[in-house]
Amino acid sequence: MSAVPLEAVVRAEDERVAAPDVAAPLGARARMVPALTAVYRAQLSRARVARIPLLFVATFQSVGIMILMRGVVDGGSEAHAVVAGSSVLVVAFVALNLLAQYFGQLRGDGGLDHYATLPVPPAAVVLGAAAAYASFTVPGTIVTAVVGCGLFGLPLTHLWVLAAVIPLSGAALAGLGAALGLLAPRPELATLLGQMGMSAALLLGVLPAERMPGFLQYARDLLPSTYGVEALARTFGSDPDWGAVLLDLGVCAAVGVVSLAVATWAYRRAAVR
């Protein structure tokens, strides 16, 4: 009589069948914060190789515009708008225009595959790149604002507000740039969209709003950079309305959250074609 319990036989059968096909353990995945830090650090290092000349271009462009406008504008609120607009233009140039080009190119030639085949949260890639591009704008924006204050005789007292204006308008514009770059079907189109976004920021942000026709004022309200410009412009006054500044910065932050979410979604979509 056999004394082998039935279960033992069944288990032995199972093991024999399952052994060659057993699933391998999954490798580690990168968590959000370390992945974001790694992407940010890598992107920041690219500045040393490729971005520094472009940063000079961005700064010179803004300083040039302020010198031009000095002949047209004679102090007061218009001067505030010109200096604030030129400073935020540096952010638009780098975060919106260059990031749109970068992602457009990466998507166009298959460079995204590298990130897409790594176990990284999509948001880490998008936020890391966006944060790096926003960081690229810091020196240029500060230089532009300080030079502008010198040119138009504005006080430097409240320039510390740049510490909030740069990251928040940077988030809004970089999110927009990343979304445009990742959604554009072709890299040339991404470049075009980035350029147009920057031109819009230039025309609608630097030129004083009071002189614009009505429909352009609406367009101006739709552009996220406007709120960064307004926030900065308000602080040049003798008695800034801090509530309004906070509100403007809040709009920047909200647009930043939405546009970065859209960019993350666009990244997912672009990575798995």
Added chain:
Amino acid sequence: MVRDLVKVYPAARGRRGRPATPEVRASDGIGIEVGRGEIFGLLGPNGAGKSTLVRQLTGLMRPDSGSVEVLGHDIVRHPERAARLLAYLGQESTALDELTVSLAVETTARLRGLDAAAARAQRDDVLDELGITALAGRPLRKLSGGQRRLACFATALVGERRLLVLDEPTTGMDPVARRAVWGAVDRRRAERGTTVLLVTHNVIEAETVLDRVAVLDHGKVIACDTPTGLKEKVAGEVRVELVWRDRAPVDVPEVAALRSSAVESGRRWTLRLAPEEARAAVAAVTGGVAFAALDDFTLATPSLEDVYLALGGRGGDGLVKA
């Protein structure tokens, strides 16, 4: 690993001035099984569907039907698992081009979930193993093609995945670099049972490094065997290459008779013949008038390239022999 895979690129509507592109069946019922620890090759001409197949294996693309199983995981249902099971070396390095070799490898290690110390340690080990420590501080785009490729290969090694999917890893590399690559692959296979899926154009490399190879054409597997096994399919044949000094002496009847079965490219004729025919052909061209016009000739046993041509793949425009 792959069963009945089908991926159809839909027909694109033509735009003004451009003809409509017809539907392309890039994967037409592909079925491949790769054993663990195997070095498996995908061989085929441009446009054969190799990259499409690889994109589906790596979770970058969803098949229209069929299943993909990687190391026991269903990749069609869980494409996000692919990144935790395999390391993929694509043909493009644009994501890394502006980074230094050291940072590119370290960042990739971090993004495979290693902590900072482990990432740095593996970076140093891998760069040392491949002999590119001296290049560590240089940006990838400043390197030569082969060096850049080697640096990208280094990024595929960190994080120790059990499956390496390598798309033409040795393009542009010198023999030293190639040896470093295959040495690193062999070590991983011996120590950890790493499986390697290799996409290649390089027939000589395929013959020497692969355990098994699948030949793809028009989205179908037209053959799948060991390199030796494949070569046996045309074992009855000998490849004869004739190089004429100036032009072929077609007025010699024997030479004229050979012409019908020769593939001509400039002064070079390539023929695949049965051994007796080959002997007769060599006798004909090495004696008499024809010999005066002959610059060089070789007789060889068939290579994988001959196999590929014999299998009815698209001749001529196909594989590039390195």
